[in-house]
Amino acid sequence: MLVGQSTAEYILIKTIIYFFSYLGLLCILYFYLALSIGGVRVIAHPVSIFIESIGAIEILWYLVWFLPYRRYLHKQRAAFPPRLSRYERQRLFRKSLETTADIELFTRKWMGGAHLDDIRRENIKEWMLWALFNREGSPAEDDEELEAYLFEIEEKLGWAVKPGWGPAKSLRLNFDRFEVTHRSLIYYLFVGCVDFATTIILMISGFRFYRQPRSAFLKSFPLRPMTLLAPKQSVTPSISYFFRQHKSTKHRPVVLAHGVGIGLAPYVPLLLQIPKDIGVLAIEIIPISSRITTALPHAADLMREIGDIISHHKLDDFVFVGHSYGTFLTSLFLKSSLLESRMHSIILLDPVAVLLHLPDMAYNFTRRKPVEANELQLWWAAQTEPDIAFTLGRRFCWREHIVWREDLLSRTTTVIMGGRDTLVNADAIASYITRGDLAWTWEDREDWRRSRYSWTGQGLELVWLEGYDHGQSFLSRVFLPMIVKTIEKHAVLESRLESPLPPLPEPDAKLDTTE
Structure with missing residues (x-):
């Protein structure tokens, strides 16, 4: 937030x-x-x-x-999924290149913001070795393929890239040294108190906490008393979660994946406003929750464990809600035969997984020097927190988590995002969602402004929150109920949602909504 x-x-x-x-x-x-x-x-x-x-x-x-x-x-060394075949690399490369509006800006940002004169062929090859081959070192064994990709980049640039090495430093998340800053012991104790209060509030409100095995008590700090005290144990060793039994005969249950920060605490108002007869599974991703803990499981293992949880609770037809980092799970859900068949619809809040091949998210999260208060908060609370920085720097592979438009067209999907998102290229994502390309106009932006009044809950739709930053919709007394209403309508068992969202007043006066 x-x-x-x-x-x-x-x-x-x-x-x-x-x-x-x-x-x-x-x-x-x-x-x-x-x-x-x-x-x-x-x-x-x-x-x-x-x-x-x-x-x-x-x-x-x-x-x-x-x-x-x-x-x-x-x-710690980076953990990667199995290497792609040449055909798969070509397909991924060309798809990414086709979904790029400004190739010069794309190249410069992936080179850390360097001037074009400082970028040479070997710099780009070094970056492609990371992006497509999951490795570093000499490009010799893959040079023929790399040269073919460089030729396509040059064709789109309109000029030849100079040979050799330049002073530019390519951005390679899994190999670059990530920045870590110190937090006091008092800070972690504060996080622990907030976590404990969150657990008690949710349990009082009808949720059950499914803890990790008691043997994991000492593997996470701050220590979690409920890991010892809660009677219910998770069906998987790595993931704890909150679950509220589904009772509604008119709605589907909801599966929620949170973003980086301090876990589920910021989502308590959202969880408490979802109608109490609608079942909710709120997954905890501890390594991105400001804790000292074990590494996040690899993507395949993570999906297997989440699948076991969903099967155990018999959630055969659910609405997936992902916020920020939680949107990275979308692609994994769609690739899982078990989860894909059970996921009825998708709601993405402040998505960072869409157009992940663009450099904005990676550059803003690793290279941008914070200037404004929102950037400073993001830098300290997320970018440089030890376990969060490690998870994104050594346990994250971009191609596993990128979400394409055709993925979202496969089922009813709503994308809710702020027009001033400080982490991603909001305009590019909005254009891609609504038009299928990145060539938006100011007329398109006017349509986005009105999107919250015309939302129907059918097909792939955008709800644009003009003037709002990443995560600020949860702070709004206007838009939080709107998010709840969106979730509720997606959960309705009828095949079509009958009415759009009711007209909303203007955003909170406290937030700047100017261009």
């Missing part, structure tokens, strides 16, 4: 970052000032002893845990 771009929000985010990153140093500074001003009498006061103890613990936490853990994460 991103903040806005005001000065006050920037100061707030900067203060939070400094507090949770440098709490140990702040306590040492307090000790020095207290000793200098008041002497031994002040530093011996119970309050001072408490602050000084926190400082000592935090310094030890940084030295004993953070520094070794950062070294450990950086030593």
Whole structure:
């Protein structure tokens, strides 16, 4: 859930970052000032002893845990799925090239924003070895194929790429060194408290928590008391989840996959507003939830475990709702014969999986220097959080998770996204969803503005939230009920949804909705 771009929000985010990153140093500074001003009498006061103890613990936490853990994460090698055949690589390459409007901008951003004069043939080959071959090193054994791809790029560019190496540095997520920043022990304890409160609220509201095996209690920090106390155990070893029994005879159940952040806590208002007779399976993806934990299972294993959960609860006809990182599961669901046959419709909130071959998401998540408050929050809370950075940097393969338009046309799909999404190219995605290409016009943008009034819940549709950033719709008293209504209508058992969403008032006054 991103903040806005005001000065006050920037100061707030900067203060939070400094507090949770440098709490140990702040306590040492307090000790020095207290000793200098008041002497031994002040530093011996119970309050001072408490602050000084926190400082000592935090310094030890940084030295004993953070520094070794950062070294450990950086030593881990990337995990890839099986290598594609040459035919599959050609098909993927040409499909990506055809779905690219500005090839010069595409090339420059994948080269880290370098000038075209700094990009040479070997730079592009190095990038293609990562993108298509899942490897690094010498291109010699695949040079013939790489040259064929370069020829097609040159044809679209309209000029020949110079030979040799240039100063440009290609963007290769699985091989680049990812950035990790420190978080205080207090921060993780805060996350643990929020997680525990989320669990209690959902359990009181009719959800059951299905924990990991009790043997996994010490494999995740902050420790989760409900891993020991909850009576129900997940049917899989890696995934915990919340489940509410499906009772409705008029609706389908819902499967929810959350985004990066602090787990399911931000989704509590959404989960509580879904009608209580509609069954809900909320999957927890712990490695992207600001926790110190084991690595995310490989995509094939992850889908097998989710399939086991869905089969165990007999969810034979469900609506899939993915938010942000959760949209990466869409492609995996569609590739699974078990899950694909049971998934009736799709709702993508703030999708990052659509047009994943474009450099915007990768560049904004790894190379962009944060300037505004929303970018700073994203940088600290997601991009540089140790386990999130590791998951995206070593356990993520873009071609496994990319979602194409024809995938979404295979069933009823609604895409809900903000017009000011700071993470992806929102205009390109909206044009691709509505037109099938990236050549949008301002007339198209006017149609997108009106999309929330004309939504019908049939076919592939876009709901455009003008002026909203990534995740801000969950903060809106206007659009959160609209999202719930969208889910409810997708879940209706009738083959056609009879009426569009009711007209909505303008977005919240607190959020800027200008162009």
